[in-house]
Amino acid sequence: MRARRVIAAASVAALGVLSLAACGRSAPDVAAYVGDTTYSVDRVDEIYADVQAQYGDVVRQQASQAGATPSPEQLRSTVTRQDVVDLLVSLDLGKRVVAAKNLQVPDEITPQQLEQNLRVPATTEYAKLWGEWVDLLQVLNQQLPPADLSDESLMAVYGALTKAGAIDAGMSVADVRRAFGDGGFVRTATALGAALGEEAGRVDVSVNPRFRAVGVPSLVSTGQSVVFYSLPYINEDGPVTDISTPEPVPSTGSPSAEGPAPDQGTAS
Structure with a gap:
């Protein structure tokens, strides 16, 4: 099933993101260009490797205390290099928006x-x-006017x-409308995506094809x-104009508009 994906009509029109093939911004060792700032693939790899190493260490320690031996899969964090690129690019653009x-x-x-x-261990x-x-997300969610709750954004x-x-x-x-209630978190997520997209067009963002679609890192309870x-x-x-809906997966509950601040704890 394909769900039409339009952040907002105005933001789609405003996005002027160029491909890496344009304007000479195509170095294979660059993950993304945000204006004059360059995020190298090496930087992405370093952040990713740090997560995997520290996460694995925590799992080994916890398993040792329980007298167990973790599998290779258990030693690997679910964080991906794409997650790292999403965070670096969105944080850069978000700082520009608040400035x-x-x-x-x-x-x-x-x-x-x-x-x-x-x-993920706090030391990463x-x-x-x-x-x-x-x-930054909390400030922007408070300051940006919420977007309309369209079927597309929903x-x-x-x-x-x-x-x-x-x-x-x-x-x-x-069904989704019923599950999401007033959809407050959809409105704020959509507004944030539009703001970051407009800023991306203004400063000229180019993304390495290795990382495909850059997304807004988001959280909901x-x-x-x-x-x-x-x-x-x-x-x-x-x-991005559309996304593919993946195959059904087990539900862990319906998201609420605004969840509590994340709890303090340790990685597991």
Whole structure:
């Protein structure tokens, strides 16, 4: 099933994202260009490798205390290089948006607060970047006017949540509307995607084809846990206009509009 994916008509028109093949911005060792800032593939690899190494160490320690031997799969974090690129690019664009709006971003969220739900050790650079991002995310969600709750934006977020395994695939628009209630988190996610997309077009963002669609790192509460997901908004060719809904996966609950702050804890 394919769900039409349009962040907002205005933002799609405003997105001027260029491909890496254009304007000489095609170095294979560059993951993304954001204006004059370059994010190298090596940087992405370093952040990713740090997550995997520290996560594996924590799992080994916990398994040793329980007298067990973890499998190779258990030693591997679910964090991907794409997740790292999503975070780096969105954080850069988000900082530009708050600077342009003269907004103050308080330093409130620590990596330790995210550790349990993010399932990444607080000492990793990835967790530290997420702490910065959540601080920025909270400010933008408060300051940006919520977007309309269109069927397109609703199904875009729904598709991203099914990909994250947070809700069953194959639901109708009517079913999704009932599951999402007032859809507050869809409105804010859509507004944020539009703002970052407009900024991407303004400063000229190019993404290495290896990383395909860059998404807004997002989180929402299901009432039982905090779900981390990514809502695509740019790719190597320009704005993302649709996404494929994956095969059905077991549901872990219906997302609520705004969840509590992530709990403090340890990776497991």
